[in-house]
Amino acid sequence: MTRALGAFACVLALACASGSAQRKRADTIAAQIQAAREQGGETCAPRELATAEANLRFAQLEIERGDSRSADSHLALAAPAAREAANKSRDCAKVNVVVREKPAEPPVPRVGVRDTDGDGVPDVDDLCPDVPGPPERRGCPLFTDRDGDGVSDDIDRCPEVAGPKENFGCPWPDRDGDGVADKDDRCPDEPGPVDNQGCPWKSVLIVVRRDRIELKQQIHFQPNRAIILSDSYDVLRQVAQAVKDAQGVAVRIEGHTDNVGKRKENLKLSQERADAVKEYLVREGVDAGQLKAVGYGPKRPIASNATRAGRTLNRRVEFRIEERKK
């Protein structure tokens, strides 16, 4: 029993001695860590410093718990890390340079400054040297109007181009570039003079009379065929428009020929030509019910068939206004 007590006392004494030694080691490491930290270790050797600090803390914890073996292993990790941190920090510590004598600055030459607009901002610093303006705006007036359209630049959507205030300082758009703004242009995509409201002058090829539609240009066909030539499309379009505009009107399309050739064939050709014209008008949007095509052949000449000019006049298409539907 006495022996056992003696052995326990020896172990306790050893443990106490070991704990005391470990605390001393821990204090030494703590001092190294402190030195490293003061020399900027956190920046110069962050990983080493962190390793040293953490292991020192763990060692202290283990010493408190009485686990000297674990404390030892942490101290063994902390010590080299602290040394390494101190070394690295010493190498990268800041170097202070003291400048004992500062050379005197050369005197700044002062020159008389011009201020043309008298706004207190010298011309060299004045962005608007001819217009007075406050120094906060570098000598420019509060609101400029670069394009001079009476709309100040702060609200002018086109500050470089003059335009009316109704369009926020921008010029009115003019798609066809005819000088008539789109808002006043009845033909905004076709250039035309101002006195025709921006529309091109179009030659009027027909005259609508009470009983007929008079053509200023005859309708042309391929010789001996019922195919309309393209130079007659304009006049036919105008006829179509006129018939469409007068919806209650019925129109008789008359085909006429000269007397050259067989009568029967002339009759047939004049009918086919009248039909071709009717078909064209219907394609242009005229109601087919308004139109009637009749071929008269050479029966109704308007000039002598003895001359070439007379025969040309006799080969024709006429539009007769037949009646007004109610």
Add this chain to the structure above:
Amino acid sequence: MIDSADAALVRTRGADGDKLAPYETTLADLYLAKAREKQGYAQYGDAEILAAEARRFADAASLKAGQRRATEPAPAPAMSSTVPKQ
């Protein structure tokens, strides 16, 4: 608490904490490892204290990494070796 510290450390690593805040990240890493060790020995009180410390360091590392990324200039784009298409 250990899980929370672990998650915080993962976030820190995602924020490039190893490079931008190495001091705090290393501390968080070591404290978390020690907390796990203590938990393994069923010393839950110590484990919790260490894990809380680990969490605190991880958060500090995230914050520092974020601040440094905001202040540091962006890296110059790498030069392409390919020939641009005409």
